[in-house]
Amino acid sequence: MENTKRTEWDEEEEQAEVSIWKYIFRFTEMAVVKCAIELGIADTIESHGGGPMTLSELSSTLGCDPSPLSRVLRFLTHRGIFKEMPTTKGSPRYAQTRLSSRLLRKGEHSMAALILFESSPVMLAPWHRLSARVLAYETAPFEVVHGEDIWRYAAENPGHSRLINEAMACDARLVVPAMLQGCPEVFDGLSSLVDVGGGNGTTLQLLVKSCQWIRGINFDLPNVVSDAAEFPGIERVGGDMFASVPKADAAFLKNVLHDWGDNECIQILKKCRESIPEGKGKVIIVEAVIDQEAKISDKLTDAHTTTGKERTLEEWGLVLGKAGFRNLRCDGYGYKDQLC
Structure with a gap:
C-alpha cells in the first residue's frame, strides 16, 4: 500500500x-x-x-x-x-x-483586436495589483494604477477608447451571428431596440442588417457614440445608463453588466425596465454564465473594475429578480455559457 x-x-x-x-x-x-x-x-x-x-x-x-x-x-x-x-x-x-x-x-472575423486590447500595457498593468484588489475590495487595480476608472480613462484617452470599441466589435462579429442563428425568435415583433453600451455600433449594425424591421438606437457615453459611424436605421444617442435609457420595444445589453456589482446592475436594469413598454417590452441580456461544475467561463474581471464580476445562473436570477423581472428565459444559442 x-x-x-x-x-x-x-x-x-x-x-x-x-x-x-x-x-x-x-x-x-x-x-x-x-x-x-x-x-x-x-x-x-x-x-x-x-x-x-x-x-x-x-x-x-x-x-x-x-x-x-x-x-x-x-x-x-x-x-x-x-x-x-x-x-x-x-x-x-x-x-x-x-x-x-x-x-x-x-479582418472582419478575427479576434486580433480583442487580443491587442487585452494585451495592451494599459490593460495588463492592473493585473500586477490583483492582490491589492483582494485586500482592499473597494478599489479596482485599474484605478490604483491609472488614477481613474476604466471609463474615465477611456474618455480622456481616445486611443485606448478605440481599442475598447474595436475589441467589442470583434466580439460582436462572432457572437451576434451565432445568436441570430440560435434564437432568432427573440427579435420577432420588435419595431425598435436600444443597444445599451453599444460602443461603435457594430452589434446593432449586425442586428439591424439581419432584422430590417427593427429601428435601432445606439446608446453609450457621448464620447463613445460620437465616434460611431452612421448607419441606416440606427440613431446615435449619448447619455448615462444610470440616469435614463432611451425608450424602445426592447433594451439590449451585451457584455455590459459583468463590469458592475449587483447594486449597479439592478439600477441599470431598472432604467432599462422603465424604457420598455409595460407588459410587452423585453430586456435582452448577453453575458457569460459560470457553470460551477463544468467551470465554464470561470474568468476574472477584478483587475479592471471595482465591483464587476462574472456570475452563475443563480446569481443572475437574483439580480434580475431584484430589478423587478419575473418572466425570465435562458437560451444558450449554441453556447453553454451564455444567458439570453
Whole structure:
C-alpha cells in the first residue's frame, strides 16, 4: 500500500514540476501572439495567395531578421497556430491554420483586436495589483494604477477608447451571428431596440442588417457614440445608463453588466425596465454564465473594475429578480455559457 502511495505522490510531484514551468512562462503565449499580429505574419501569408511561405520569403516581405522570426514561428507552430510544411530542399514552409486565420489576421472575423486590447500595457498593468484588489475590495487595480476608472480613462484617452470599441466589435462579429442563428425568435415583433453600451455600433449594425424591421438606437457615453459611424436605421444617442435609457420595444445589453456589482446592475436594469413598454417590452441580456461544475467561463474581471464580476445562473436570477423581472428565459444559442 505504501509503495502505491509513494508512486502516486511521485507522479503528482512530477506533474507539478511540469505545470510550474507552464505557469512561469504562460505570459509568453500572449506576448508572442501579439508579436505575430503586430508583424502581420498571417496577413502576409494570406496576401501571397494563402499558400505556404518559406522563412526567407516571410522575413524578406516583413523586413525583419530571419533568426528571431524563426523562433517566433517555431513557438507558434508548436502550439498549432501555424503549420510547418516540409519541402524537398529541407527548408520548411509555413502555412495558415484555422486558428491563425481567426486569431492573428486583422479582418472582419478575427479576434486580433480583442487580443491587442487585452494585451495592451494599459490593460495588463492592473493585473500586477490583483492582490491589492483582494485586500482592499473597494478599489479596482485599474484605478490604483491609472488614477481613474476604466471609463474615465477611456474618455480622456481616445486611443485606448478605440481599442475598447474595436475589441467589442470583434466580439460582436462572432457572437451576434451565432445568436441570430440560435434564437432568432427573440427579435420577432420588435419595431425598435436600444443597444445599451453599444460602443461603435457594430452589434446593432449586425442586428439591424439581419432584422430590417427593427429601428435601432445606439446608446453609450457621448464620447463613445460620437465616434460611431452612421448607419441606416440606427440613431446615435449619448447619455448615462444610470440616469435614463432611451425608450424602445426592447433594451439590449451585451457584455455590459459583468463590469458592475449587483447594486449597479439592478439600477441599470431598472432604467432599462422603465424604457420598455409595460407588459410587452423585453430586456435582452448577453453575458457569460459560470457553470460551477463544468467551470465554464470561470474568468476574472477584478483587475479592471471595482465591483464587476462574472456570475452563475443563480446569481443572475437574483439580480434580475431584484430589478423587478419575473418572466425570465435562458437560451444558450449554441453556447453553454451564455444567458439570453
